[in-house]
Amino acid sequence: MSFANFTELFQQATGNPNPFPYQARFAEAENLPELVHAPTGAGKTATAVLGWLWRRFFANKPTPRRLVYCLPMRVLVEQTRDEARKWLKNLGFEEKVKVHVLMGGEDAEEWDLDPEKPTVLIGTQDMLLSRALNRGYGMGRFRWPMHYGLLNNDALWVLDEIQLMGTGLATSTQLQAFREALGVYGTVKTIWMSATLLPRWLASVDYRNRIEPELRLTTLQLDQNTDYRADGLRERWEAKKPIQRAALLRAAEQEEKAEPVASTEVVFTADESAKVAEFVKAKHCPGSLTLVIVNTVDRCRALFEAIRTLYSPKPRGRGKNATPSAPVPAPDLKLIHSRFRPKEREEWRSWLTAKELPALGRIIVSTQVVEAGVDLSARTLITELAPWPSLVQRFGRCNRRGEFPGENGTDPAQLFWIDVPTPATGAKKSLAPPYTDEELDQSRTRLATTRDVGLKSLTEFFDRLNGDERNALFPFDPPHVIRRKDFIDLFDTTPDLAGNDIDVSRFIRDGDEIDVQAFWRAATPPRGELRAAQASRIMPAREELCTVKIGDFRQFLEDHTAHRWDSLASEWIGADASAVYPGQVYWIATAEGGYDTQLGWNPSADWSADLWIRDPATESASETTEEPGYDTEFLSVYGWQSITEHTRDVLEALTTILKELNLNEVPREALALAIRWHDWGKAHSVFQDAIRDEPDGVGKRPKQHTGKRDIAKAAPEEVWQRYKRKHFRHELASALGVLTLLKSEHPPDGWKALDAHLTNLALYLIAAHHGKVRLSIRSMPDERTPDTPGALFARGVWEGDKLPAVDLGGGVSAPAVAALDLSPMLLGQVDSQPSWAERVLRLRDDKAKPEDTAPRFGPLKLAYLESLIRVADMRASKAADEKAKKPKGAQS
Known part of the structure; x- marks a missing residue:
């Protein structure tokens, strides 16, 4: 399908007559803007997705391969996904461009295995920023570098509703500065979008020179004379939205026989759930939508239950004489907040997108999750007091x-605001969190004199503000800003000896908004170390995961038990409230409770028999190539192959990837050499001894592999037994074997032509091709020690180990090494040779020439190349396994 212009593509994708003028300007501009200032409901998602698609496929404009769409809220990421998939299907692009959601849990379609394909990635700032920082939330730690490499190279980042991102916004600007300074493959650009946008928000320490003293970024704004006169936008621009403070009308008390007294207004505050519920019921118009937005999950749940009680039948009589009363006619009541599982959230879409309402209408009680990415238009909006940028978003959900x-x-639209106590109102205890007292006080002052909050009125209001007033009403002072040294240090994914990592949560969300994820199973997890395939089968699927505020989960653990996966030990261990960190995933047995279908996460709730849980024995999660632990060879549990055969397949896979990528600056020779030698270490006796010759009950070795000691892949899993040396890593043996040869008088062919940088690169890629041996080489606390006192050892490889000769294919043979040298694991030089850490640090930090502004590779390019090697390895392994499973007559 081809299109003569963007308008034709837009029409086909959306079914709408024409794009708004600003959408066409975005798609057709010579260069993409960095800032998009557009109101709620103006189609920013379609602007970004369809604009990227037009430029990538039809406009012949340099456009990154991956579109990374980042939202501040997790609750309705799926809605954005569904819109994008619908547009692509309408265009006939559903196979050419895949859409993936990054939410944690297993992903049936592993986007990171297709680095050469155009892809749309949608996720929250938690999931996307943590991955861009090499500490991906909700995913296996050994896959962190792949997402880190792919998200920081050849990607267009679009951050929507940035006024809600807090600290994450500063991290996004710093990331863009780091990419420009450290170097990337392809192009990486960031676009920030919002209805309320001040350029000074982007002036973080390393990005400030683009903002001050003069703005050097391109801004796309809507024009009153063109955009707001277009059909569809004109109605939004002129829509009236009258607002007032919420108050109940109450008849005053009076003495008997006295003259009637007029009703009086009784104002109330957010903590008075019963009064708020009474007000909501009074203001709801039958047949219409009423949206109530509350600032915290606890108040949201309490208000929902209070409204539900008002509409519940009251029993007649008391005690034993009580009888049920007739049902009370009630609107459809719905609750939305961020503490629901995706399984339940999937059901929301049917009524969120429904064009028809029930006869008595619908009341939705929600937290601020509806502020971004939700296409709702309520007749009645009732909101708690919030910071002005948040209020602007909420106003956009009424009379949209x-x-x-x-x-x-x-019917007229009606909006009401409910005050939230702060010290300025005389309150002894502030209810402002998650916001500040100052933010709410500013909004309260402005709302006191505001009568309409329609788009035109808000624009005129903003234009009247001077600089100081704007700064006060739109404050931004992130408490934590990641610095260049912090970011570079995150390249290293080696945990400390206790298995802990650098905590990046302070760079992703403000302190009281950080989360963990929980899922429920019928029983506690199996005890002890698990085999790789068994561990993978019981890992949580995405639809099981519920996001929980970290403080709430720590409190839950005071009276309940849970378990988390220890990737170092390859087992589920009991959760400790003092060791709960953001992004961790916890297993909860249903007997512990903690979840309710209608209320979501609820620590006091017992488990209901009708609640869905996934049974790993009958409901398959998505297939994963992630190795669940340090001491597993999951990728080796595939159809039988020799090292020669597997090496050939991986090289073919890499050739396919590089041809499609067409990146001239990629050092192809070093990559090919790394793959040629990457699995030599599988010839090590520890690896080969783990493969049984004739395991009982699971069949014999294929004839061509009988008695051989060059096996790279073997299946089924029962063929394998545990390594005689715990934590053995074949890729470390491969890299050390090559290093030993390079120090000899006759280094192997192919390596002589590489300079020092490329030699170190190839060595690094060999060692890092499973994500487990990267910047440092060190032993594990529970490793078996060598028989020789004082001998060096690490990851199951011992000083003096032999590495047999192996045919690596392509006319290359690895000679036998009589004794592996582990001295590179030591700090400092040994025999004038740099340590392993020094080699990798040179790759990460050194420039090719003194006058260069960026390192020759740097952390981002290095991780990208690492990803390409791993992808080629994974794809070759999966392809060989699929071929082996086919009937012989079906194989080509």
């Missing part, structure tokens, strides 16, 4: 398209 004009007898 001007469908409630209130003229000529039509």
Whole structure:
């Protein structure tokens, strides 16, 4: 399918007559803007997705391969995914461009295995920023470098509703500065979008020179004379949204026989759930949508239950004489917040996107999760006091398209705000969190004199503000800003000896908003060390995971038990409240409770028999190539192959990837050499001894592999037994074997032509091709020690180990090494040779020439090349396994 212009593509994708003028300007511009300032409901998602698609496939403009769409809220990421998939299907692009959600849990379609393909990635700032920082939340630690490499190279980042991102916004600007300074493959650009956007928000320490003293970024804004006169936007621009403070009308008490007294207004605050519920019921208009937005999950749940109680039948009589009363006619009541599982959230879409409402209408009680990415238009909006940028987003969820004009007898829109106590109101205890007292006080002052919050009114209001007033109403002072040294240090994924990592949560969300994830199973996890395939089968699927505030989960653990996966020990261990960190995933047995279908995460809830849980024995999670632990060879549990055969397949896979990528600056020779030698270490006796010759009950070795000691792949899993040396890593043996040869008088062919940088690169890629041996080489606390006192050892490889000769294919043979040298694991030089850490640090930090501004490789390019090697290895392994499983007559 081809299109003459962007308008034709837009029409085909959306079914709408024409794009808005600003959408066409975005798609057709010579260079993409960095800032997009557009109101809620103006189609920013379609602007980004369809604009990227047009430029990538039809406009012949240099455009990154991956579109990374980052949202501040997790609750309705799926809605953005569904819209993008619908557009691509309408265009006939559903196979050419895949859409993936990054949410934690297993992903049936592993986007990172297709680095050469155009891809749309959608996720929250938690999932995307943590991966861009090499500490990916909700995913296996050994796959962190792949996402780190792919998200920081050849990618267009679009951050939507940035006014809600807090600290994450500063991290996004720093990341863009680091990419420009450290170097990437392809192009990486960031676009920041919002209805309320001040350029100074982007002035983080390393990005400030693009903002001050003068703005050097391109801004795309809507024009009143063109954009707001277009059909569809004109109605939104002119829509009236009258607002007032919420108050109940109450008849005053009076003495008997006295004259009637007029009703009085009784104002109330957010902590008075019963009064708020009464007000919501009074203001709801039958047949319409009422949206109530509350600032915290606890108040949201309490209000929902209070409203549900008001509409519940009251028993007649008391005690034993009580009888049920008739059902009370009630609107459809719904609750939305971020502490639901995706399984339940999937059901929301049917009523969130429904064009028809029930006869009595619907009341939705929600937290601020509806502020971004939710296409709702309520007739009645009731909101707690919030920071002004948040209020602007909330106002955009009422009379969104001007469908409630209130003229000529039509239904009018109505908006109300509920005060939240702060010290400025005389409150002893502030209820401002997660916001600050100052933010709420500023909003309260402005709302006191505001009568309409329609788009036109808000724009005119903003234009009247001077610089100081804007800064006060739109503050931004992130408490933590990641610095260049911090970012570079995150390249190293080696945990400390206790298995802990650098905590990046302070760079992703503000302190009280950080989370863990929990899932429920019928029983506690199996005890002890698990085999790789068994561990993979019981890992959580995405639809099981519930996001939980980290403080709430620590409190839950005071009276309940849970378990988390220890990747170093390859087992599930009991959770310790003092060792709960952001992004961790926890297994909870259903007997512990903690979840309710209607209320979501609820620590006091017992488990209901009708709640869905996944049974790993009958409900398959997605297939994964992630190795669950340090001491597993999951990728080796595939169809039988020799080292020669597997090496050939991996080289073919790499050739396919590089041809499609067409990146001239990629050092192809070093990559090919790394693959040629990457599995030599599988010839090590520890690896070969782990493969049984004739395991009982699971069949014999294929004839061509009988008695051989050059096996790279073997299946089924029962063929394998545990390594005689715990934590053995064949890739470390491969790299040390090559290093030993390079120090000899006759280094192997192919290596002589490489300079020092490329030699170190090839060595690094050999060692890092499973994500487990990267910057440092060190032994594990529970490793078996060598028989020779004082001998060096690490990851099951011992000083003096032999490495047999092996045919590596392509006319290359690895000679036998009589004794592996582990001195590179030591700090400092040995025999004038740099240590392993020094070699990798040179790759990460050194420039090719003194006058260069960026390192020759740097952490981002290095991780990208590492990803390409790993992808080629994984794809070759999966392809060989699929071929082996086919009937012989079906194989080509």
